[in-house]
Amino acid sequence: MRTPIIAGNWKMNTSVNEAVELVKRMLQVDRVKGVKKIICPPFVSLVPVKNLIENSSIELGAQNMYFEEKGAMTGEISPIMLNELCRYVILGHSERRQYFAETDEMINKKVKTAIRFNLVPILCVGETLKEKETEKTRDVVSRQVSRGLEGINATDSLVIAYEPIWAIGTGKSASVAEATNTISLIRATIEKMWSREKAETISILYGGSTNKQNITEFVRQDEIDGALVGGASLKADEFVDMVKQTAEIKNKA
Ligand code: PGA
Secondary structure (H helix, E strand, O other): OOOEEEEEEOOOOOOOOHHHHHHHHHHHHOOOOOOOEEEEOHHHHHHHHHHHHOOOEEEEEEEEOOOOOOOOOOOOOHHHHHHHHEEEEOOOOOHHHHHHOOOOOHHHHHHHHHHHHOOEEEEOOOOHHHHHHHHOOHHHHHHHHHHHHHOOOOOOOOOOEEEOOOOOOOOOOOOOOHHHHHHHHHHHHHHHHHHHHHHHHEOOOOOOOOOOOOOHHHHHHOOEEEEEEHHHHHHHHHHHHHHHHHHHHHHOO
C-alpha cells in the first residue's frame, strides 16, 4: 500500500519571515492521518521551517541539489547539507530543465547522489505543449523516467511527479484521463527496468495547476498517489484543504 502524498513546492517564493508565517498556518495538517504532508520551501528557509515542524508529522523537502558532495561549486547546495535537514529533494523540475539547462544525464547523477545520501528524490517528468500536440508525450516521459533512473537499483526511496509543462502555473490542469494514462505509463516503464513488485511500491504524483477545486478528481484515481502542488501550496488554507480532501478519499478506498 502506497501512502498518499501532498507535497508543496514553494519555488522562489516567500522570504524567511513569510515562510515561517506560512508554515505556522499549515501546522493544523499535523492532525490529518494517512497522507504524507511535505513542504519544500526555498533553501534559506529550510532551517527555520524545520524548527517549526519538528514535532509534527509534516516533512521537509528541498527544491534542488547538486550531484557532488562538496567542493568548489560556488552557490550550489550539496546532499550533505541537505540530509541533516530534510528527507526529500525535488529533482529535475521542468523549471530546472528549462531555465537552468538541466539534462537527463545531470538529473540522473542527482538522483543517484540523493539516494546515496538517504534523501528521497521527487523526480519530475513531463512534456512540453509542443510535444503534447505532436503526440510525443509517451516517448518523452518514458525517456525521462528511464534516463533519470539509469543505473539505479530498485529502491522504494523514490517519488515521481508527472508534471506536464503546459499545465504548470497556467491554471489549465491535465485531464484526469491524461494524468492517469501517463502515470500508468511511468509505472510500466519502472516495471520494465525493475520489476512489477518494485514498480508497485513507487508513489507517482500528478502536478500542474492542482488546487482545492480539482484535487479530488485526481486523487480519486488509484494510479495517482497524490500531488506536487505549486501555486496553491502558497496559501495555507488551500494546502490544508487539499491534504484533508486527499485523506478523505484515499482513506475511504
Ligand atoms: P502549479 O505548479 O501547481 O503552480 O501548477 C506545480 C509545480 O510546478 O510543481
